[in-house]
Structures are given as C-alpha cells and as structure tokens.
Amino acid sequence: MTIAKKKDPFIRNEKEARLVEMAAELAARFAERAPLHDREGSFPFENFQDLKDAGYVALTVPREYGGEGISLYELLLIQEQLGRGDGSTALSIGWHMGLILHYRTTRSWPEELFRSFCQEVVEKGTLLNHFSTERMSGSPSRGGTPQTTAKKTDGGWLLSGRKTFSTLSPVLDTFLVSASIAARNEVGVFLMRSSDRITIEETWDTIGMRATGSHDVILDRAFAPDDALISAYPIGQKPKASSDASAWLLHIPACYLGIALAARDFAVSFAKNYHPASLPSPIADLPTVQQQIGLMEAELLTARHLMYAIADRWDTQPEGRLELIPELGLVKYVATNHAIAVVDKAMRIVGGASLSRSLPLERMYRDVRAGLHNPPMDENVIRNLAQRALEQCE
Numbered sequence: 001m002t003i004a005k006k007k008d009p010f011i012r013n014e015k016e017a018r019l020v021e022m023a024a025e026l027a028a029r030f031a032e033r034a035p036l037h038d039r040e041g042s043f044p045f046e047n048f049q050d051l052k053d054a055g056y057v058a059l060t061v062p063r064e065y066g067g068e069g070i071s072l073y074e075l076l077l078i079q080e081q082l083g084r085g086d087g088s089t090a091l092s093i094g095w096h097m098g099l100i101l102h103y104r105t106t107r108s109w110p111e112e113l114f115r116s117f118c119q120e121v122v123e124k125g126t127l128l129n130h131f132s133t134e135r136m137s138g139s140p141s142r143g144g145t146p147q148t149t150a151k152k153t154d155g156g157w158l159l160s161g162r163k164t165f166s167t168l169s170p171v172l173d174t175f176l177v178s179a180s181i182a183a184r185n186e187v188g189v190f191l192m193r194s195s196d197r198i199t200i201e202e203t204w205d206t207i208g209m210r211a212t213g214s215h216d217v218i219l220d221r222a223f224a225p226d227d228a229l230i231s232a233y234p235i236g237q238k239p240k241a242s243s244d245a246s247a248w249l250l251h252i253p254a255c256y257l258g259i260a261l262a263a264r265d266f267a268v269s270f271a272k273n274y275h276p277a278s279l280p281s282p283i284a285d286l287p288t289v290q291q292q293i294g295l296m297e298a299e300l301l302t303a304r305h306l307m308y309a310i311a312d313r314w315d316t317q318p319e320g321r322l323e324l325i326p327e328l329g330l331v332k333y334v335a336t337n338h339a340i341a342v343v344d345k346a347m348r349i350v351g352g353a354s355l356s357r358s359l360p361l362e363r364m365y366r367d368v369r370a371g372l373h374n375p376p377m378d379e380n381v382i383r384n385l386a387q388r389a390l391e392q393c394e
C-alpha cells in the first residue's frame, strides 16, 4: 500500500498540507492493520484510539467549544487521505466527523446539550453516529417510517426496536436513534447513551467494509430523558432539507475516492515495476496499460474537481447552500461510480495477481462497492437533477 507523498493539487495552503500530512500518517498505520481486520471482520479499536490520540475526532468541533472548526473542504481532504489507508475506518469516522460539522452548522441541538457534548468529544474523544436504518424501513433517505418506537414515560422516553447497519457500534457510548412517536404522529431523533437496555448483535458479515462494526443495535425500553429528543418531523414525510443541505454527507464520496486513489497508486507502481519476460521493458510502457492509466486519471480528476469545487462553494457561499442540493448529490453519484470504475481498471492493469488476498486490490474492489448503498442513492440523485431541469425549462 502506498500513501501518495507528492503534493496534491487540491491542497491550497500550509494548514491543509499539515492536516493532510497528519491524516496520511494515520492512514499509513491503518493500511498495515486493514488486511487482518478485513479478513476477520473485526473492529479496529486501535485505529480509533489513534484517531483520538491525534486529536482527529475533535477537528470539526466548533472552535468556541475547544475544537478546530475545520471547513468542509478540509474535512474532505483528510477523509480522502484516511480512505487511502483503510476504507472501513474512513467511512466509520466520517459519520462522526460529518455529524459534528452538520450540528455545528445547523445548531439544531439545544445549544447547552451541544456545548457539553462537544466538550466530551474534545476531552474524552466521545464519538457519535446516527442509527437510522432498519430492516423493513430501508434507506432512511427514502423516508420510510421507523418501526422503532418511542413512548412517553416520566421525565423522558422509552425506545424499543432494532437498528441495522449501525456503523461504529462497537465503540460508541453515544448515538442518535430515529424512532416513531405514535402519540404525536412524528418521527423523533433521540440522543441515546449506552445502557443495559441497549445491546449489540454482531450481524455484520459483508463482502466489503467489513471492519466498520455495522452490527444490529437492539433497544429494549431504553430510557432517554426529555431533552434527548433533539428533532422531530411528521410521519410519512421525509425530514425537511436542513439549512446546511446535508453537505456533511460528502465524507462518503471522499472515502470512496480515497480507496480509488490507493488502487490507482498501487496499479501504477505495479505497472512501472512489473517487467515480464515477454517484454523489453515494464508493462507501464505498453499503450494498452497507459490507456487504462489515463482513463483512471480522467475518472479521478473529474470526480475530485467536482467534489472540491462544490465543497469550496459550500464553504464560501453559505447563502447559496440549499441550491447546491442537486450538485451535492451529483458529487456522491460521480465519485462512487467513478471510484468503482477506477478500482476495476486498476485490477485489469495488475491482471490475475489482483485477485490475490495477499494484495490490497481485492479488498478495495469489495470495499468500494459499498458506496452504492450509502446515501444519497443514485436514483434519488438523478431524480433531483431531472426535477430541476424540468423546473428550469418551459
């Protein structure tokens, strides 16, 4: 596994260079551990300790609450870098980093709760994720009603249900849960703390992203105090677009582009060094191989220029964020589909050896596929683009 050392054209200044260097050092360590965790489907606790020790987990926390308040653009640079080392860890920590950025921007939590939570992140390295998906409600981005219920009790709520795809579950003490509140005909989002009424069933055994610990989480009349209900929307509707246009979800394309960049690096190095007996020089000199390398570059550059340009617009033009929703979806659509195509080409360049479990490409091939099943889903992105075109034309 190679971590690109050369200057990345998307790094614009010293601060970004420092952040990327820090992420690259972490990614190099994660890359060494990734094969074993992938093989075992085990959770890389030591990666998360490293992220906490490095202060990484507090980078999106607002400055006034002790964090670094990094921009969306900066977040994508470092998440992409982690993705080069280990897709599972990048995606997992991406939910935490992104959610904090989201709540920093929207301030949709009661401010005192947000302040004290940020303090926990800074001082103890507390992590956060949102457990929304359920077996029968499907992707929350499609607006399915949760079967998990919240019932009123003295001083709070009792939540019961089962969440699937609960990334980071082995390492979380604090998480958000979506639940139906029948009495109010609403879906609420609750901030939960782990307790003996909440258990993890180790169901996560997938072809890719095997080290994300995305198990089932079961709540059995788990208590949440009144102030843990942080938002609600009517049952049967999708939650209203948030004021930040949910741009925090760009941690997803950054992760998959990181995996694709690592696959590109591996294949290009292989091509420069593999000199079969049938040829006068390494396969990198073959026009067919250069064609594949060029196509990988075209796909990566298209996706990265789009991602960083949209992130920069989001950072610098806050008044226009809601109009960016179709583009933000497009970034994810282009990045994940291009990342899949890049890993495929990398494997074609390397040839049969790419199938070997002793090389990283087959893991990247499996990991990158998961991007299709993270939000927003391709068909929603395309529908949003179509709707805007229909509105724009007579």
Ligand SMILES: Cc1cc2nc3c(=O)[nH]c(=O)nc-3n(C[C@H](O)[C@H](O)[C@H](O)COP(=O)(O)OP(=O)(O)OC[C@H]3O[C@@H](n4cnc5c(N)ncnc54)[C@H](O)[C@@H]3O)c2cc1C
Binding pocket: 091, 095, 129, 130, 131, 132, 133, 137, 138, 139, 140, 142, 164, 165, 166, 167, 168, 209, 212, 214, 370, 373, 374, 375, 377
């Ligand atoms: C690695 C990984 C990590 C994840 N981490 C988390 C996490 O931390 N928290 C979390 O909450 N979720 C997480 N998820 C879950 C993710 O967000 C999706 O909810 C999950 O992948 C299911 O999406 P789906 O589209 O397959 O499901 P479904 O919505 O059930 O869709 C299944 C199929 O049915 C079709 N379909 C279903 N309903 C509709 C509809 N209304 N309109 C059109 N087509 C429909 C879809 O096209 C698709 O082909 C994670 C997923 C992955 C892969």
